[in-house]
Amino acid sequence: MTQTNGPLSGMRIIDLTTVIMGPYGTRILADMGADVIKIEGPEGDSFRTYGPFVSAGMGGAILNLHRNKRSLGLDLKDPGGRMAFERLIAQADALVHNLRPAAAKRLGLDWDSIAEINPSLVLCAARGFASDGPYGNKAAYDDLMQAGSGFAALFDQQSGAPRYAPTSWCDKIAGQAIAYSVLGGLIHKVRTGTGQAIEVPMFEVAVDFMLVEHFGAMAFEPAKGPPGFKRQLSLGRKPYRTADGWACILPYSDRNWKDFFAFIGRPELGEEHRYADIGSRVAHIDELYGIVEAEARRFKTSDWMAFCDRCAIPAMPILAFEDIPENEHVVATRMFEIMEHPTEGRYKHLRSPVRFSKTPNTLSRFAPRAGEQTREILEELHLPPEEIDRLVAQARGMRNAPDSVSSPTEEAINPALEKPGS
Structure with a gap:
């Protein structure tokens, strides 16, 4: 493993999430130096299907969303895969998954099952809705959360019809909630030596987010008027x-x-x-x-x-996406660097927006292909060589999974800074 000196250096986090919400949260933790091991099943993360590609499964969003992580190809329904997974859990500090309650229970990813393996583990379940409500097992996507959080209805007040924002903002703020929740769990673990179960429901996170300023008069009981922050609801508030x-x-x-x-x-x-x-x-x-x-x-x-x-x-x-890399402030603060990915070629690395003076965030690993570090991680678990070979062969059947590719050296990931477009 490439060493980092980030604030979470030495912490191992198992990532069983997919698409945007969970992977964004674990990327924040990975940027802070945690050894984030992304477990990908036979089909890989479905977000890998979005191109364009140099290599299948390695679209532009993946290059930054999965940086600083290692990818382990593992079928948890296979007995050997499950054994390796449990050995990994026993050595980990935290586990994040985005399974609904029934599926988590069926796969032994509920707290009672996990605590038998590692009672000091921080278990974070990222879900669409809190599990104790009637929506607990309901499917969840960002559009549903924009609809249910009051956000889409704000446009009805302005233009006579509800609408969605052209970005997955609910996924991303829930990802940030995952990151700060896991951090809280890790602090408790360091202080007490004990783990705990954490639930991060995207719906409730989005409602809390929306009502920060829009609660207003509705916060009183009885309400002193309708909700909504008047300045933000004005039709004149626009570019x-x-x-x-x-x-x-x-x-x-x-x-x-x-x-x-x-x-x-x-x-x-x-x-x-x-x-x-x-x-x-x-x-x-x-x-x-x-x-x-x-x-x-x-x-x-x-x-x-x-x-x-x-x-x-x-x-x-007003800056378009294409304008941002050339903005004078963005250039001066080196928000983008042109990097050379070992398999995907040149790309724009978007640095973490957060800066630590003593334990800086660094790019320690390029985004991996699905299952790229399978052999490396299984060897760390000291599995029998023949079992490692079997699981690696199984993982090789994943979409675009190599046998094993080493992580880049420190020299390889720190080329001279180039201005975007040069």
């Missing part, structure tokens, strides 16, 4: 067309608005009572957004940025 593009222009404080009114040549608006403080501005937010929209077209985006930055008014040009 504004400038003379040559689009921008977010967001005067916020009292000083921001006075400076904005002076810039557009209407300083008298800063003296009006209805715009004097944040409370009165929220009450008249549609009027204010209308003013910003009308005035935005008078100046170029660069002029707006220069003025807003000079006066500390929050502002940002």
Whole structure:
């Protein structure tokens, strides 16, 4: 194993999750130095089917989603595969899966079964819904959570029809919840030596996320009015067309608005009572957004940025995905590096957004092909050589699984930084 000095270095986490929610959570843990072993069954992770590819199963999303992990090809229904899995559990610090309660029980992945093997293990079950409710065994996907969390209905208030966001945001915030929940479990384990079962239900995570600001008047009992944060529900809250593009222009404080009114040549608006403080501005937010929209077209985006930055008014040009790698701040902070994957060629490595001064996140392993480290991990478990050969041969039947490929050396994963596009 390539050594890291991340804050979770020395921790071993077994990853039995698929698609986005679980793998994103375990990637956060892997970026912090944990030895994350991703177990893939005969079909591999279904998210591997999305291309385009250089090698089948290694799409662009996989290259960053599964970095810093090792992939073990194992059929848990095979007696030998199950034995290897239980030996792995006995040595692990945490296990994350995304199985519904009935399936977890059937596969012996419930807490009672796991605790017999390793009572100090942190067991995190990532699910669609809390298991003690009527939806406990209901199938769950991101669209369902956007529908059930109140998010989709917000658009009904604005445009007369509910809709989904064009991103799997529920999967991703649930992935973050997995990461912080496992961290909490590991702290408890370090302090007490005992493990515990954790449940992370995506539906409840999404509801909690949505109600942070939208609970409002509905939080009181009885409610003091309808839920919803008025400023965010305003139809005027949107990107504004400038003379040559689009921008977010967001005067916020009292000083921001006075400076904005002076810039557009209407300083008298800063003296009006209805715009004097944040409370009165929220009450008249549609009027204010209308003013910003009308005035935005008078100046170029660069002029707006220069003025807003000079006066500390929050502002940002509208960036498309293609623009982000070339943004001056992104380039300066080295958010992207061009890397050379040993089998997939050059790709953009997106660094972890979190930085530790003493235990930095590093790229210690490139994203593996399905089952790539099967032999390596089985040898660490000290299984009989003939059993290792059998399980490796079985894993080789997985989609694009090699016999064994070594992890990159430290020199191989740290080429000189190249600016995107160079």
